[in-house]
Amino acid sequence: MLDLTFTPPAPKVIQGAREDWELVIGMEIHAQIASNAKLFSGASTAFGSEPNSNVSFVDAAMPGMLPVINEFCVEQAVRTGLGVKAQINLVSAFDRKNYFYPDLPQGYQISQLYHPIVGEGEVLVEMGPGVARRVRIERIHMEQDAGKSIHDMDPNLSFVDFNRTGVALMEIVSRPDIRGPEEAAAYVAKLRQILRYLGTCDGNMQNGNLRADVNVSVCRPGQYEKYQATQDFSHLGTRCEIKNMNSMRFIQAAIDYEARRQIAILEDGGKVVQETRLYDPDKGETRSMRSKEEAHDYRYFPCPDLMPLEIEQAWVDDIAARMPELPDAKKARFLEDYGVTDYDASVLTAEAENAAFFDAVAKGRDGKQAANWVINELFGRLNKEGRSIAESPVSAAQLGGVLDLIASGEISGKMAKDLFEILWTEAPGADPKEVAAARGMKQVTDTGAIEKAVDEIITANPEQVAKAKANPKLAGWFTGQVIKATGGKANPAAVNALVAQKLGL
Amino acid sequence: MSIDIDTARRVAHLARIAVREEDLPALAGELSGILTFMEQLNEVDVTGVEPMTSVTPMRLKRRADVVTDGNIQAQILANAPDAREGFFAVPKVVE
Numbered sequence: 001m002l003d004l005t006f007t008p009p010a011p012k013v014i015q016g017a018r019e020d021w022e023l024v025i026g027m028e029i030h031a032q033i034a035s036n037a038k039l040f041s042g043a044s045t046a047f048g049s050e051p052n053s054n055v056s057f058v059d060a061a062m063p064g065m066l067p068v069i070n071e072f073c074v075e076q077a078v079r080t081g082l083g084v085k086a087q088i089n090l091v092s093a094f095d096r097k098n099y100f101y102p103d104l105p106q107g108y109q110i111s112q113l114y115h116p117i118v119g120e121g122e123v124l125v126e127m128g129p130g131v132a133r134r135v136r137i138e139r140i141h142m143e144q145d146a147g148k149s150i151h152d153m154d155p156n157l158s159f160v161d162f163n164r165t166g167v168a169l170m171e172i173v174s175r176p177d178i179r180g181p182e183e184a185a186a187y188v189a190k191l192r193q194i195l196r197y198l199g200t201c202d203g204n205m206q207n208g209n210l211r212a213d214v215n216v217s218v219c220r221p222g223q224y225e226k227y228q229a230t231q232d233f234s235h236l237g238t239r240c241e242i243k244n245m246n247s248m249r250f251i252q253a254a255i256d257y258e259a260r261r262q263i264a265i266l267e268d269g270g271k272v273v274q275e276t277r278l279y280d281p282d283k284g285e286t287r288s289m290r291s292k293e294e295a296h297d298y299r300y301f302p303c304p305d306l307m308p309l310e311i312e313q314a315w316v317d318d319i320a321a322r323m324p325e326l327p328d329a330k331k332a333r334f335l336e337d338y339g340v341t342d343y344d345a346s347v348l349t350a351e352a353e354n355a356a357f358f359d360a361v362a363k364g365r366d367g368k369q370a371a372n373w374v375i376n377e378l379f380g381r382l383n384k385e386g387r388s389i390a391e392s393p394v395s396a397a398q399l400g401g402v403l404d405l406i407a408s409g410e411i412s413g414k415m416a417k418d419l420f421e422i423l424w425t426e427a428p429g430a431d432p433k434e435v436a437a438a439r440g441m442k443q444v445t446d447t448g449a450i451e452k453a454v455d456e457i458i459t460a461n462p463e464q465v466a467k468a469k470a471n472p473k474l475a476g477w478f479t480g481q482v483i484k485a486t487g488g489k490a491n492p493a494a495v496n497a498l499v500a501q502k503l504g505l
Numbered sequence: 506m507s508i509d510i511d512t513a514r515r516v517a518h519l520a521r522i523a524v525r526e527e528d529l530p531a532l533a534g535e536l537s538g539i540l541t542f543m544e545q546l547n548e549v550d551v552t553g554v555e556p557m558t559s560v561t562p563m564r565l566k567r568r569a570d571v572v573t574d575g576n577i578q579a580q581i582l583a584n585a586p587d588a589r590e591g592f593f594a595v596p597k598v599v600e
Contacts, residue, residue: 035570036570036571036572037570037571037572037573037574042571042572042573043572043574043575044572050578050591051590051591052578052581052582052591052593053575053576053578053591054575054576055575055577055581056574056575056577057577057580058574068566068567068568069565069566069567069568070568070569070570071568071569071570072569072570074567098519102593102595102598149598150592151597151598151599153590153592154594154597155597156596156597157587157589157594157595157596157597158594158596158597158598158599159589159590159593159594160592160593160595161592161593162581162593297515297519299519306565307558307559307563307564307565308558308565309565310564310565
């Protein structure tokens with residue numbers, strides 16, 4: 001398998017004032033499950049609706065309302081578990097996590113503390129060609145999201161919108177296997193990629209559909225290896241949890257700041273206090289969320305409104321049978337079948353839609369050439385115009401047709417670019433072969449015609465002939481002239497060969 | 506298990522129930538009594554017995570992923586002490 005060939009990256013080392021320190025990072029990712037309705041009610045999950053319009057009496061916690069689980073959300077959680085090669089628990093159960101906050105009308109969040117639906121799995125996080133960190137997943141559980149508070153609409157009031165209240169979340173908990181800020185960001189990116197491939201979360205971080213809590217501690221070199229060998233946390237430092245970050249850049253900056261803060265305390269002879277902290281992007285620092293501390297007693301207990309969730313192995317098997325090809329497998333296949341570079345394979349597999357487009361173009365054709373065209377011409381152009389792959393004016397079939405014309409020698413690479421331009425701007429949906437014929441795009445491979453042109457130019461330019469004979473590097477001038485004379489239709493390789501032959505080089 | 510006055514005060518606070526200081530000793534006593542009563546259950550040997558969640562065998566009821574509810578903003582906000590522009594308005598809470 002692919003992952004056997006990877007070596008782990010070196011952990012990040014931070015030099016303190018006195019000694020070297022390493023980082024140990026574990027993450028809890030909250031991913032909104034992609035679904036139409038909420039986890040326990042029939043209200044919509046749509047983003048950006050009128051405030052409090054996607055709210056049912058269940059979500060508003062009106063007395064007597066009872067939760068009924070959305071089976072598709074369960075299926076999505078199982079699919080996600082399978083996507084990170086995790087154990088699926090056929091029996092899981094819901095608990096109440098009790099706390100008071102204006103955006104939580106129930107006064108508790110329904111979660112799965114004791115019996116999560118997904119157990120141990122893993123994610124392979126690539127940090128470069130042949131270098132990857134295997135991050136173990138401890139568990140994935142389902143829970144309800146809270147509402148949204150807006151603090152800047154009134155000087156004395158907070159405004160609360162329950163539209164997000166009760167939307168299904170997956171909390172994906174990693175083991176402390178991440179060893180630096182860059183790895184943390186790469187882990188989030190990889191998980192996001194897997195979730196998007198699976199269609200279980202749209203991964204939109206800006207809308208808060210994917211958010212991360214990061215546990216950071218520091219230790220002296222060598223300590224982490226002791227932890228790995230024994231799984232005994234006492235070898236590691238005291239951790240702090242940085243809550244609720246929704247940007248890769250902030251995650252990295254927050255970890256870096258937090259590690260340096262802890263190192264400064266330790267080198268001063270102090271002790272790190274385990275606590276929850278918030279990252280302030282404006283100041284670039286983390287600060288303590290003291291108010292959360294006292295509320296930390298959540299008084300969990302099994303939710304009396306919900307029976308344990310029992311699912312059948314056959315149902316899980318059916319979900320497993322319908323899994324899409326995942327990023328690691330797809331990348332390995334692109335490397336193997338199409339001979340593309342590691343970098344190109346990563347670019348092509350970043351999004352499932354892009355990979356499908358490339359697959360369609362490359363199938364049965366020169367994979368490397370297809371990769372060049374898809375990445376440089378197509379992705380480059382889409383990027384420049386701010387369009388998504390779904391909005392591409394040139395389809396995979398059309399681009400494949402262009403490549404076929406190059407492969408058969410009917411058009412040159414230069415003509416192909418012109419043809420691509422025409423298909424993009426003037427002839428959407430047209431057959432490349434017909435467009436090329438209609439525009440007179442045809443490479444002259446008839447050596448008789450090229451020979452005639454070569455002869456004419458040699459005869460007309462005796463001085464250049466003499467120069468080229470003295471310095472063969474100047475023969476390129478003739479090639480250029482011939483291509484010009486044939487209106488760009490002569491095959492450059494054929495011209496080169498003829499010129500060299502005629503000049504006796 | 507016995508509940509002391511400090512624990513009673515703390516539990517009341519976590520549940521956001523206002524309890525007068527002079528009522529705490531009686532409350533702590535009552536809570537201790539309840540727990541002691543319940544502790545009799547510990548005398549039963551339940552080794553190897555699965556926790557029971559329902560008297561009759563029942564499967565957790567499921568719903569399909571279809572939007573069937575919502576768009577009742579006025580009713581949702583009807584009991585709110587203060588609501589503005591479709592939002593619940595509450596005393597400012599900022600971290």
